[in-house]
Amino acid sequence: MDLMEQLEKIFSEAQEAVASTGSVAELEQAKARFLGKAGSLTELLKGLGKLSAQERPRAGAAINQAKSRVEALVQSRRDAIVARELDAKLAGEAIDVTLPGRRQGAGGLHPIARVQERVEKLFATMGFSVADGPEIENDFYNFTALRVFPNHPSRSMQDTFYVAGSELVLRTHTSPVQIRYMEAHEPPVRIICPGRVYRVDHDATHSPMFHQVEGLWVDEGISLADLKGTLAQFLRAFFERDDIAIRFRPSYFPFVEPGVEVDMAWPRNESTKPDSPREGGETRYLEIGGAGVVHPDVLRNVKIDPGKYSGFAFGIGLDRLAMLKYGVDDLRLFFENDLKFLGQFR
Ligand code: DAH
Numbered sequence: 001m002d003l004m005e006q007l008e009k010i011f012s013e014a015q016e017a018v019a020s021t022g023s024v025a026e027l028e029q030a031k032a033r034f035l036g037k038a039g040s041l042t043e044l045l046k047g048l049g050k051l052s053a054q055e056r057p058r059a060g061a062a063i064n065q066a067k068s069r070v071e072a073l074v075q076s077r078r079d080a081i082v083a084r085e086l087d088a089k090l091a092g093e094a095i096d097v098t099l100p101g102r103r104q105g106a107g108g109l110h111p112i113a114r115v116q117e118r119v120e121k122l123f124a125t126m127g128f129s130v131a132d133g134p135e136i137e138n139d140f141y142n143f144t145a146l147r148v149f150p151n152h153p154s155r156s157m158q159d160t161f162y163v164a165g166s167e168l169v170l171r172t173h174t175s176p177v178q179i180r181y182m183e184a185h186e187p188p189v190r191i192i193c194p195g196r197v198y199r200v201d202h203d204a205t206h207s208p209m210f211h212q213v214e215g216l217w218v219d220e221g222i223s224l225a226d227l228k229g230t231l232a233q234f235l236r237a238f239f240e241r242d243d244i245a246i247r248f249r250p251s252y253f254p255f256v257e258p259g260v261e262v263d264m265a266w267p268r269n270e271s272t273k274p275d276s277p278r279e280g281g282e283t284r285y286l287e288i289g290g291a292g293v294v295h296p297d298v299l300r301n302v303k304i305d306p307g308k309y310s311g312f313a314f315g316i317g318l319d320r321l322a323m324l325k326y327g328v329d330d331l332r333l334f335f336e337n338d339l340k341f342l343g344q345f346r
Contacts, residue, residue, distance in 0.1 A: 013034075035070060210331070226312060262316070
């Protein structure tokens with residue numbers, strides 16, 4: 001085999017070897033077979049010395065040309081491999097732009113918090129400011145100052161969370177804020193106190209923690225008529241309907257005299273009679289809270305003269321308002337924190 005044939009053979013071997021490589025590392029190995037220290041072309045160059053001075057230049061030129069061609073082969077294969085690897089990498093990181101986007105979920109206020117804000121706003125338009133008190137109360141504010149005497153059922157273990165070994169209770173109602181506020185302020189007093197309260201109770205309409213809003217208006221000449229007007233105006237604004245009627249039922253709460261339960265007229269079948277609770281004899285009354293004229297002894301307990309001042313107080317279930325407003329029939333839904341439920345109130 002003369003040199004030219006040998007070079008052609010080596011070149012076609014190189015073509016085959018280079019073409020079969022799949023990675024840069026494999027390519028380097030293939031390259032070494034021809035151009036490495038012991039590569040076939042390198043060996044041929046080493047052999048040049050054995051040739052005559054006459055033959056040497058042509059042979060050297062031919063071998064160098066073969067080297068260049070193999071180098072070019074390797075280079076183009078390297079480009080192809082790198083390009084393919086890049087394509088594969090990009091494909092692996094590809095983004096499917098047709099997928100729905102991932103949203104930043106917007107937070108929202110809890111429905112009870114919304115109702116509370118609305119209640120505060122509406123009472124503010126009637127001149128009521130917002131007062132606050134502790135949720136861990138002592139016996140005096142939660143019971144005694146409100147004339148809730150030791151034999152009253154709300155004091156029983158079945159109703160109340162007592163803090164073991166102390167005079168403290170988780171407040172069972174927002175009424176103690178009445179006492180705290182009147183101790184610190186002279187009449188006229190016109191406040192609401194929304195907040196959490198606690199009782200040993202758990203079913204579809206009762207939860208061990210729930211919310212009330214207390215109201216208190218003490219001034220000269222405040223009567224049950226003011227109570228009725230205030231509550232009716234509030235409820236009409238809250239539910240955005242003018243036909244809401246309220247009914248007082250005589251009841252007993254130790255801190256008021258007279259005391260009443262406040263019922264709100266509500267259509268039995270809202271969908272067929274959306275606008276009038278009294279049409280078609282389908283009225284039902286829902287209890288929303290208790291109220292009354294502040295007992296003179298309660299005023300005396302906070303050093304306010306009942307001969308000069310009188311007032312009304314009420315306590316309404318905020319959760320009850322929220323249930324009616326949003327048509328929710330199980331109170332527990334509000335406190336399970338299922339986002340599918342809560343997300344509807346955004
Ligand atoms: N505190 C009472 C309760 O939780 C509700 C109540 C009744 C509040 C009459 C009042 C009131 O202010 O006058 O059952």
